[in-house]
Structures are given as structure tokens and as C-alpha cells.
Amino acid sequence: MKKEIRLMKGNEAMAEAAILAGVDAYFGYPITPQSEIIEYLMSANTAERTGMQVLQAESEIASINMVYGAAGCGKRALTSSSSPGISLKMEGISYLAGAELPCVIVNVVRAGPGLATIQPSQSDYFQAVKGGGHGDYKLIVLAPSTVQESVDFIRLSFDLAFKYRNPVMILTDGIIGQMMEKVELFEQHPRLSEPPTWATRGKKPGEKSTVVTSLHLESEDMEQVNLRLQAKYREIEKKEVRFESYRCEDAEVLFVAFGSSARIARKAMDLARMKGIRAGLLRPITLFPFPVEEIRRLAGQVSGMLTVEMNAGQMVEDVRLAVNGRVPVEHFGRFGGMIPGPEEILDALETRLEEWHQKQPA
């Protein structure tokens, strides 16, 4: 059967993907540059199509707690926002992680700090990957670089969220959220019918009641919960790393970039190749778990790495941790909503290359 191909805006494509993925409920609050998600869902007649509930909450805080309630009932619950709104959601996200509830949070990142600007940015990398809210927890973080991936990752995110009982964040930005691209949609998936055993659904007679909580007052208990969470994160690190390599086989220098930056870095890589520089590009798709092993492997092959990020240098820290000093790792970034061009990325690479060559022993 020929699948449907449509030209869609990133945000709207994610909204349609949510309906097709059999999501039970969406709770959100408008914020640029992602309001198309709730607007699309509100006009898509979801109640009739799949029975999906869509509600505009009074705040980001309320919406993430509505997600908590629905997720606690074992339902597929989705929310979306952009940076300042995600900051507000962080309290709820910590509770979701603590109570081990599956859900998906889309962050269409805009520049910060503060109210800053609505232009695209990747400055929420730390917030997404290092926790963001209080306590030792991890989100699974997926970074699409196309509208197609934005669609595919909605489904993947819910699969991962339920597999590990963990919140998943799709970390995208205003470029991918707002641009239109060709996209192949997947077929309609049914909504969940049978609630998982951990979900509140009304206690059957004779059964023990089910409690969804992140509260464990005894330190001994709380340590065990933390150990269990950490064991889960180690398992996720082992099994769920996703990345894409472009021309890394013979690369002597490596770009590392995710999301929309990776698209621009790829162009810079092509320009470098035309100038005779054997550049490669590694694009982490999962930001947690991070492709540590692959970066470590490539550190044995290249003379240096340059991360390209629309921030002041965040992912570069994880690349450095993976490389552990074996080769130089530098960062090139534009921020505040400025988008780097391939030429300036190439310039940055060439400057670094000179430095790296000078440092090498004769």
C-alpha cells in the first residue's frame, strides 16, 4: 500500500502524528513557536477520529500535572511547549520521572535566558539532558532534524516512554517546528485499551489499591528507588543510543551536531570536502542516551572535533567527556536566535585545524 505523503509544517506534523500514534490526551498551553500543535489538535476533531482528549490548560504547570494524572491512569499523554514554558513544567517533569510515569514532552526550543526571543535555539540542551528539575533523574531525549523525524519520533517516544516507564522529551526548535517539508505519515494506531498494572484505574474488589507517587519518606527506601532509577538509565544507555554518521569512514576531522544544526553542519562538511578537508559529521539522535561509544571510537581516528550548536557550548561538554582529552574538542555556536551559516562553520573549522596542526609535535 502506498503511504500518504504530505507537505506539512513541523509542528502540525507532530500534532497529526500524535493522533495517528493513538495518543489518549494532549494538555498544553500556547507559546510561540509551537502553538500550531494545540491549534491543529483543536481543529482536527480528535474526539471523533480517535477519542483523543485535547485541553488547553490555564498554565504550563497545570498542563504537565494533567499529563501526570492521565499518565498515572496508564494513558498515552502528550504535552508541548517552548523554553520558558518548559521551565514551568520542570516541577511536574521531576514528579513524572520520580513516579516513573511514561509521557512525551515536546520542547520547540527558543532562545533564552528569560523571555529572550521567539527565534530558534538549542540552548535548552543542558535542561533536557541533565535533568532540568530537581533530583537525580534522566529524560530520554530525542532530537529530530527533519519534519519526517519529528513525526516518527512521536511514535518512537511513546514506545520508549512505556518500555521504560519514563518521560521522553523531543528536543526540537523553531526551525524544524515552523518549516514545511515532505512527510510520510504512518497508519492510524489504536489507542491503548488495557491499562498497565501500575496504573490507577479503580481498585478491583480484593485487590490492593494502586498508588502513583514519588514520595518515599524513609531514606533507605528512597535510596533504593534512586538505585532502581539509575539501573534503568544504565539500561537505556546500553540499549537506546541512536545516531547518524555522514562520511565518518575516512574522516580526519569531525563535526558533532544535533537537530537543525546538524543540517547546516552537513552543508559545511560538504564545503570542507570540496576544499580537500576530510570532514565527517556525527549527529546524535538521542541526546540521552548520548552516543558516547561512537564518539570515543572516532576519537581514535580524527585529529579534532568541532561541535556546532545554536547555544554557547552545551553538548560540547558531553563530547569532551566522551573523548576524555584524547583529541581537541571545540565548540562553534551562534545564539540568541541567530542561525549559523555553513561558511562561518567552515571558517571556524579551518581556524581550529590550524591550531590543532600547530599543537601537533613536528
Add this chain to the structure above:
Amino acid sequence: MAEQSIISPENLVYKKTDVMTDRELHYCPGCGHGTAHRVLAEAIEELGIQSETIGVAPVGCSVLAYYYLNVDMQEAAHGRAPAVATGIKRVLPEKYVFTYQGDGDLAAIGTSETIHACNRGENILIVFVNNGIYGMTGGQMAPTTLPGMKSSTCPMGRDVKTMGNPLKITELVAQLPGTHYVTRQSVHTPGNVRKAKRAIRKALEYQKEDKGTCLVEIVSNCPSGWKMNAVDSNKWMEENMLPFYPLGDIKVPGKGLVNGGKDGG
């Protein structure tokens, strides 16, 4: 021997409801929470809806309400219970959903969630225990602390000029079209216990009819926070809390606001 023969099934006139667990309550002696739990549990039992009920516990003294209420429950972040209950009710509309919240949770940090859930007319029951103080954190000022009343953060008494007035949130939400039944009760005398249970039962019955939010406030005591013994705290509650928070229905289905919604009728 005599005692043994008296304690026999046929002589029992009162039995603990199965909707309460056997766990020993952690509440302070004389605190109203235990009785408030019990009337809620008994109302659930009488309606036969234990297996169709999902509760939401707050942050505060009743954070561990799920230790005692034998129904499926979710523990919410501070003040967020009405939002969590909204999430539950929207995906499981056929279930009975309630929140159990104190004054700090419901009327300070959770004011927004409370007002908007009521304004949307979420088809849930909010049980609001108002004792005018933060019990769990050790007796600090609450949004409902009376003018002049002492707490650890207003040791000279609440000065309304700098600390604001007590918030009558129950009267406030009664004004919203989304609320269906709003009432203020107490559990400090046997008669009041019976009335409070009746109110909760009524509110749960309305939920079946999908009429909007029902809020049952229970004015209660806090012997530890008020630094009084149980008997004195109930007396103090009658003399000070109840004139400010008068008992009775504030909004009644079919009739609307009682006494203009100013206070209990």
C-alpha cells in the same frame, strides 16, 4: 470473660469501613483529618463505588492519605491536585475522581489550579480541609489564617495590612458557573460528622450526573499547630473559625448561591 462475650459480631453497632485501611493514622491526637478521611471513605462505601474511585492526595499533612484511603490514588505536587484530577477525569470520565487538599495546598500554591478546575466545571469532588495553618511544616501562616491569629511566621498575629486577609476561596469558587455544589462543613461534633458525610455523599452522587465541580470544605482544627489540646482546639475553632467561616451550603444545585454566596447559609 464478660468482655469477650460483649465483643461479638452480633453486638457490633459500628464497623470500620473497608474503604479505610488498617494502617495507624499518623495524624496528631485530636486532629480532624482522621474523621474527615473516615466520612469520605464511608460515603464511598455507602455508594458502592470503591472500585470506581480514584483519589488525588495533596502535599501537606494529608500527603499520605493513600496510606489510609483504600482506593486507587495518585500523589500530586503541592497545589496541583485539581490539575492531576483533571487529567484523570478526562481520560477516565466514568470514574469518580476526588482530591483531598488542605488550605495551603488548595488556597495558596494551588489557587490557580483550584479556580481553573472549578471554572472549567471539571466533574470532580474537591474535599478541602481548612484548619487555618500549615500543619506539616510546623505551624506557619496559611492563606486562611484568621486576622490576628498567631503562627510561626506571624508570631505577633496575622497583620492583614502587611500579610493580607484570609482567603475565603470556597465563597470565591461558588461564584463560578462551573461549580455545582459548594458547601462548608465540620467534623468536630457527631452531628457535624453526619452532615459532612451527607455533603460528601451528595457531591459524589452529583458526579454521576456530570454537573460540574463540587467542593466540600471541612473547617477543622490543628491542635499541634494551634498549640492547644484537642478539646480546647475544638472550642477555639467554634469561637473563632466558625464565625469567620460559617458552616452550611454556599451553592446548592437548582437554587444557586445561598445568602448571595456571601457565606454559609
